[in-house]
Amino acid sequence: MKKLLVASILCLTIAFLAACGSEEESKLAKLQEEGKVTIGFANEKPYAYEEDGELKGAAVDIATAVFAELGVEEVESELLEFGQLISGLNAGQFDVITAGMAIKPDRCENAAFGEPEMMYGEGLIVQTGNPLNLESYEDIANNPDVVVAVMQGATENDFLKESGVDPSQILSVPDIPASIAAVQSGRAHATTGTEMTIKDALASAGTDELEFVETFEQPDVEGVPSYGAAAFNLEDEELLEAYNEVLAELKADGTVAELLEKNGFSEQMNMVPDEITTEKVCSGEI
Template identity: 85%
Template structure:
């Protein structure tokens, strides 16, 4: 009886150890076996967005190219609000986030970021004529009457606070179209987001009631410029390593620069220098 009990305990222990050690490997193998990956994204053009039922954008195109190198050709997508992406990733709703999400030390505690794929600055949209003369985050901080609409979970929330903007001045909205609508309706005096996203949203609005601030001064805060990357569950280290290896090859042969240019980015301004790494950004060195 004792021998039988000992054998049972040993068998369960081996099975538990095997399960713990194989979960990461099985994720990559599962994707390759099925030939399909599920991507989580937020509608934020030109990083990731849906158009006529098709998932598009610079971050999406890069992810598709990387996964194709890994033998995963089919892509499914799930749309969430930006602030829900990491929690959705950790809940297993999808395999990877490709939303041009900026790598930040606090985010690195909850998600495993791939190596940076793009770099970008910030932008500001105000009411036509810029009646409050807003050209920087400091201008917003210096006028407590100003309300600025910002997408929930976006890095701009921290940038504004770091620049001295009172949290009570920040109107939280679910997405970029809502932030544009807030300014257009007068609920907010300004909105801020990454430069290309905001400029595209401004142009898409097609209204003379708004103005894109060409003289906007980039904030002197940690995290600017921002470095966007795909993000994975912290447990998926093998998948992350495989993604990074394939990404490095696509950077080296010019594919990443080409995909950025095809989506309106500049290869000169938005390609990430080789010395910028996710490890350095997560550690707060950059």
């Protein structure tokens, strides 16, 4: 009788430990059980932004479609400054980053990126008439009096420095609207960001004091064009693999192209070529 009791307790203990281990290891199972995923985003139109209390944007729509296929229908959002997204992800504030964040080798050390969902180039906004004739990052570098406003944590900070712009010329701001406001107020002579983002921000500002530089030359630096993707905690391998599997299906059936077009992207300009993979971008091969 005593042996039977001990054996029963041992079995129950093993089962309990196995169950606990399974719960800790499988974020995917947890999300599917709860039917809800929490997304971290920065307010950057048209990738991910909040409007009338609703989370919108190309990256959001793609992630929502993927998670729906995984059986996770409810999406909750948490707004942070762009530079805080990866640290927030690793602190467990949310399950995934969906902000059109560019895949970069240094970022790959701190977050597990899904496969690329979109690609994009850079753009520049200046005062109307472009009085300083700024058409490239090199033009900014060649004029030490020029100040350019850039969102904290954005890839453009590195692009500018790699193009020769002195760090003292870079005005760090928390988000894109703040960068537009800095140029309007005269605190900065220009602002830069991904082309789609700053074009949309300029349209939303509704001002004739600023203009988009149509003749802007794309910087010849590593990381341009950029490839945006969702990002996960490095430990959530199963969730990442499941996300990538469904994403591939939605790319193949045209869903991703439709969602990009819905948000103002061009299939010709913004769809990622099949040969571009996250592994290649993270390794620096691309």
